[in-house]
Amino acid sequence: MVTTLVILGVASLFFVKGWLRSDVVALCSLAALLLCGILTPEEALAGFSSTVVIMMVALFVVGGAVFQTGLAKMMSSRLMKLAGGSELGLYLLVMLVTGLIGAFVSNTGTVALMLPIVVSLATSAGVNPARLLMPLAFASSMGGMMTLIGTPPNLVIADALEHAGYERLTFFSFTPVGIICLLVGIVALYPLVRLFLSGRQDEGGSGRRRHKSLRELVEEYGLDRDLWLLKITDGSPAAGHAVPELDVQRRYGLTVLEVRRVRGGLKSALLGKDVYQEIALSQTRLQPGDLLYVSGRAGQVRSFATAMRLEVVADADSPKDGQKADSAGMGFYKIGVAELLLMPTSRLQNCTVRDSRFREKYRVNVLGVQHKQEYRLEGLADVKLHAGDRILVQGSWEHIARLTEEQGEWVVLGQPLEEAARVTLDYKAPVAALIMLAMVVCMMFDSIPVAPVTAAIVAALLMVLTGCLRNVEAAYKTINWESIMLIAAMLPMSKALEKTGASEWVSSHLVSGLGDLGPLWLLAGIYFTTSLLTLFISNTATAVLLAPIALSAAQQVGASPLPFLFAVTIAASMCFASPFSTPPNALVMPAGGYRFSDYVKVGLPLQVVMGVAMVLLLPLLFPF
Numbered sequence: 001m002v003t004t005l006v007i008l009g010v011a012s013l014f015f016v017k018g019w020l021r022s023d024v025v026a027l028c029s030l031a032a033l034l035l036c037g038i039l040t041p042e043e044a045l046a047g048f049s050s051t052v053v054i055m056m057v058a059l060f061v062v063g064g065a066v067f068q069t070g071l072a073k074m075m076s077s078r079l080m081k082l083a084g085g086s087e088l089g090l091y092l093l094v095m096l097v098t099g100l101i102g103a104f105v106s107n108t109g110t111v112a113l114m115l116p117i118v119v120s121l122a123t124s125a126g127v128n129p130a131r132l133l134m135p136l137a138f139a140s141s142m143g144g145m146m147t148l149i150g151t152p153p154n155l156v157i158a159d160a161l162e163h164a165g166y167e168r169l170t171f172f173s174f175t176p177v178g179i180i181c182l183l184v185g186i187v188a189l190y191p192l193v194r195l196f197l198s199g200r201q202d203e204g205g206s207g208r209r210r211h212k213s214l215r216e217l218v219e220e221y222g223l224d225r226d227l228w229l230l231k232i233t234d235g236s237p238a239a240g241h242a243v244p245e246l247d248v249q250r251r252y253g254l255t256v257l258e259v260r261r262v263r264g265g266l267k268s269a270l271l272g273k274d275v276y277q278e279i280a281l282s283q284t285r286l287q288p289g290d291l292l293y294v295s296g297r298a299g300q301v302r303s304f305a306t307a308m309r310l311e312v313v314a315d316a317d318s319p320k321d322g323q324k325a326d327s328a329g330m331g332f333y334k335i336g337v338a339e340l341l342l343m344p345t346s347r348l349q350n351c352t353v354r355d356s357r358f359r360e361k362y363r364v365n366v367l368g369v370q371h372k373q374e375y376r377l378e379g380l381a382d383v384k385l386h387a388g389d390r391i392l393v394q395g396s397w398e399h400i401a402r403l404t405e406e407q408g409e410w411v412v413l414g415q416p417l418e419e420a421a422r423v424t425l426d427y428k429a430p431v432a433a434l435i436m437l438a439m440v441v442c443m444m445f446d447s448i449p450v451a452p453v454t455a456a457i458v459a460a461l462l463m464v465l466t467g468c469l470r471n472v473e474a475a476y477k478t479i480n481w482e483s484i485m486l487i488a489a490m491l492p493m494s495k496a497l498e499k500t501g502a503s504e505w506v507s508s509h510l511v512s513g514l515g516d517l518g519p520l521w522l523l524a525g526i527y528f529t530t531s532l533l534t535l536f537i538s539n540t541a542t543a544v545l546l547a548p549i550a551l552s553a554a555q556q557v558g559a560s561p562l563p564f565l566f567a568v569t570i571a572a573s574m575c576f577a578s579p580f581s582t583p584p585n586a587l588v589m590p591a592g593g594y595r596f597s598d599y600v601k602v603g604l605p606l607q608v609v610m611g612v613a614m615v616l617l618l619p620l621l622f623p624f
Helices: 002-017 020-036 051-068 071-083 087-102 107-125 130-145 152-163 175-196 214-220 248-252 267-272 297-308 357-364 395-405 416-422 427-442 452-465 472-477 481-499 504-512 519-534 539-556 559-573 581-594 598-621
Strands: 227-232 256-265 274-277 291-295 308-313 335-342 363-373 373-377 391-394 410-413
Touching: 002 020, 002 481, 020 291, 051 107, 051 427, 051 452, 051 581, 071 087, 071 107, 071 335, 071 391, 087 130, 087 175, 087 427, 107 130, 107 581, 130 175, 130 291, 130 363, 130 581, 130 598, 152 539, 152 559, 175 559, 175 598, 214 335, 227 297, 248 256, 248 297, 297 308, 335 395, 335 481, 357 363, 357 391, 357 395, 363 395, 391 395, 427 452, 452 472, 452 519, 481 504, 481 581, 519 539, 519 598, 539 559, 559 598, 581 598
Parallel strands: none
Antiparallel strands: 227 291, 227 308, 256 274, 256 291, 335 391, 335 410, 363 373, 363 391
């Protein structure tokens, strides 16, 4: 028992001081429990197969898909209107909406649902996400107190009461307590966030060089000023031909930026709409219904459209809504643009764009050249390249990424693969919304025979299979492995505390010493003992351990067990001072860029305030 407490104490010290990464500290403590023989290998590794850990992995993937499809941005823009754009309005909105959802959905599922939305909301409002993500995690726990199914400790105390012969708690017996918890939390948390998280800077902020976005490149080179959208008609001579065969650049002086086709058929019906994109150099044969994004002057575009019997869907001049072509219409789903800086050592110096053979060698198009602040978009084939020139190229993301291998020729400005990851697959947003909604419904209703972890796993798989994420690699990149290792390695600590008798020894001695001081002091002792233990073992395990002790203590002093059992479930659920005490706290840790000390600074005072308020209010709601 002493060895276990020493290991726990040393780990806690390292967590608070931040001397090592939190996941490394957790793994070291796990290794210490193994080496000391306190846990068997099976017991020590049980955390890695825990449903909580598996659910967190799946929910990271679901959250990543919600981001990738732009669904988070769509939902956040609607919430932004309700908040009025103020930080206080955003804070209140996040707390209230999260608390309401948390009453019916597990707190882990609630955070997974809201996390991408809140990050997008904060970004749109110019607010650091760290100011809203910790309140998000805490609000999910507060909302869970509103209903019987909101959090597992509620079910634990309901079962304890029923087995002791008392009347079973109903679904909404917890609602008054949950509302009070949420209100106390809203009032107490806001000044703590303002005080301790106000100076936090976004990682990778001003100190890191900012690269131009895709839209900024399009606007800088003026591709959006003369952008036209043309459609291949049934009788068009272009149908059946590849773009290079039409010789559009030489004959009409135009640049075909993109060929887009929306796939249909059985695959589309099963997996949702899919967008097929190619650049002009592709040998893909044009089909009726294909869309061409073309850059050029009006007269030349109209000559091309007339000769090839193409329909002008949107042009560069029309001011009518839905009829004006602009850069927002260009999609970078599978193709993109990047800027190259020509090096003095490049063999392309004094070569023309035609002689550079970008298309043949690198499978990319040259869309524009910047030479001494002068932008050239027309007659590019004969433009000579010089050291220091910037070249705007277009191609598939894979081909653009390969350009980084030619370091002696040029420097690729920006990170192509990172830019590709930022492009939203907005045409998949409805599919992502349906998958996420189905997952939440399965988590909400016990009548649906699907476990929450199963719902999360299936939702994550569907996000990949339906194309809401670019590929499996993109899905893996959404997972924050530091958080996963932290939770998985710390979960066995609760087993060690129970196995060595440390939990029971601490709780029984603290509670028994306060019995003679009166029911209020006993209630306070039970509450803060539960609150202390929840910092180190799961809230469910703590509730299971303390519920019979609280019930027995109430019976010994002749008081109603309700306030004591409610003290157990509230204290077990309202644990904010540690990132690994509840899954929601761990889920927001990477996105908010939090350290362990941030939870102590913000969460510990809130935990104490919540405890004092509940100890004073519970006897009023449930008299002794």
